[in-house]
Amino acid sequence: MDRPLPDLSNLRPAGSKRSSKRDRILGIFLRQEGHLSADDLSDLVHREDPGVGRATVYRTLQWMVDAGIARKVDFGEGRSRFEPSYRHPRHFHLICTNCHRSSEFLSSDVEALMEEIAAARSFATKQAVVQIYGTCEECRTGVKTDTIDGTTTEAVFARDALRIAIATERSGLEFYTRATGLTKDARGRTVFQRLAAEEREHLSTLETRYRELVANDPRLESKPTFLFFKGAASGLFAEGAAKLRDGVDDQQALLIGIKCERGSHKFFKRYGERFEDSEGKRIFLEFADEERAHLDLLIREYRALIERQGRSRPARPAREAAAKRRR
């Protein structure tokens, strides 16, 4: 279970020096999993090098937080804990008040709601803390359960990112397949066909990647969900496909496709951007690019259709909206 350790050799916050002690503390910190308190870390360091003072550990932790290597978390125990942020997405916590272990999760839905609330209060959010206190399954039933700890978060996050991307692709594929069948205009049909083919191809790429990831660590598949998302993106296409069923003309079909791709692009971009470098981040960002390409294709096609039809009235707002989203 050795994690690739980051190359932090160039990491040096403003006006700070390297030092062997600091390097050692950092190394030990990154090698640990879970949430260490300053004292925990100090003890660990002492075991390897008794000549390191507690104050230095505190100072180094502060430095790590400033440098973005670590994050301070507070579980209301009257002391701070620290977690590495390298390749470790920002997340929320479920905290067992019985065994004092914590398990991590992320919810795009909760984040979206918090953003809305902050916006409603004109509050500029810097950071959000979500902590659910209670009793974990193991403490209640005695049955050992697969957990997500600091060591596995990254892999589980990548797994969930892939799952979401795959679900979205599937949903998109169905949408475009259906749209192809419905479109009357030959040119429009070609576009939908092309998009369907692309989705199919990406889908198989993603599925292969998923299989590889799981093959790497077979326990991965049974780990609980880390990223909760409630179909934020994949739901869009399902909704779009449902609308197609109600019967729409070519122009409407394109508009629905545009809406889906735009929403999807936005979701994946936003999610990809908020993470530290990680596989999951890369999956989201790559996927966002693809959705973006589809979106551009659809918009181009939509404009062409409008021109051919001479129905330019609805074109203007759509183009403006598209331009706005882009800035």
Add this chain to the structure above:
Amino acid sequence: MDRPLPDLSNLRPAGSKRSSKRDRILGIFLRQEGHLSADDLSDLVHREDPGVGRATVYRTLQWMVDAGIARKVDFGEGRSRFEPSYRHPRHFHLICTNCHRSSEFLSSDVEALMEEIAAARSFATKQAVVQIYGTCEECRTGVKTDTIDGTTTEAVFARDALRIAIATERSGLEFYTRATGLTKDARGRTVFQRLAAEEREHLSTLETRYRELVANDPRLESKPTFLFFKGAASGLFAEGAAKLRDGVDDQQALLIGIKCERGSHKFFKRYGERFEDSEGKRIFLEFADEERAHLDLLIREYRALIERQGRSRPARPAREAAAKRRR
């Protein structure tokens, strides 16, 4: 702005005694607004009665938390703060890292998501903490804004409860009005008519109550939203009304109505129950009862319709489901 102070004379957690000091500390605590630290409170108490030791303040605060009079909150400052829980619903916080003030909010949507997440991890939730750290409007723009503090939370909560109830009633009224127009069966029409009439009546009751509340404190109306809900309940009826527009038969209309009332009842009940005694709580619980009555009426009518039609097949599952929700 004097708040009615609670009658806590009988308040006495297991094996505890009255004492004049404790009463004095409690009184001062309840008279304050905002989130006091133990030291803040200790200083306040000293001003009135210098003969009270800091330790007693700490002990009394602990006692208040045990007795459910106060709640401990931790804003990551390295010390605890306390807020009164009497007539003060559990809530979440927006915390300004600049002026160190905090403002309160509640989101049924966030809570619902957290419940789902906890359930997915088989985690028994005891308490949830949601804190949004950032910069408040006033600190950014310099413009004073209406805020919600400990003193006003209860009134704002009541206002929001009424607003939600009113929105739901409006939405329900529209639903039943439309359903009345659509129903072919005379008896079914009577039921919808009756429900529409009831909604209209309740609506005017609620609106009167809202006007009274606002008349009591004119600043109330401009206070920011405390309870965010995203149409959790009122959205149901809008959805139902949309379905009616697609054309449904009497039986389906009843089923849609049942679904709406059930969702609405559940929402208001759940919300009402989670609060300490307060106007908002009462509004929610009364409203839940009303929705419940409507639900029963609709279910009764649905059964009668099924019997008359001799189409008993779908009746069974619907009744069972209804029975299940009831336990």
Add this chain to the structure above:
DNA sequence: CTAGGTGCAAATAATTTGCAGAGGC
């Protein structure tokens, strides 16, 4: 009378700081 409640001072516990010496650049 007796189980709590209370003040005071001392104890803990987590974290910070002053200072003199060590070490990176």
Add this chain to the structure above:
DNA sequence: GCCTCTGCAAATTATTTGCACCTAG
């Protein structure tokens, strides 16, 4: 050589506890 880092011990801050005394029930 200068500026930062480091250890150590002392200081600070929030909170708890021991103990002798006090008070409500």
